[in-house]
Amino acid sequence: MEFPPPCRDGNDSITSSALSPMGVKLPSSFLSSSHRRALLRKESEISEWGRRIRELGTQLSEEAERLQAASVEFSYLQRVR
Structure with missing residues (x-):
């Protein structure tokens, strides 16, 4: 069984409203409070x-810069020898 895609609002963020299995948008009042909390929890996890992925990307870029600098320094040291 395939799940329908999440609803998105004008800001391209997932909203609390849901789609029925037939793809019909359901009002947020249709969801129980526990379902809304579960949805908000999953949105928070996402x-x-x-955020963690962006942080790892930043760390990867910084490490690549350090590696490049070390490589340049190593090539200078080899020339001096």
Whole structure:
């Protein structure tokens, strides 16, 4: 069984409203409070993982710069020898 894609609002963020299995948008009042909390929890987890991925990308870029600098320094040292 395939799940329908999440609803998105004008800001391209996932909203609390849901789609029925037939793809019909359901009002947020249709969801129980526990379902809304579960949805918000999952949205929060997705946001946290996105933040972690961006942080790892930044660390990777910094490490690549350090590696490049070390490589240049190593080539200078080889020339001096």
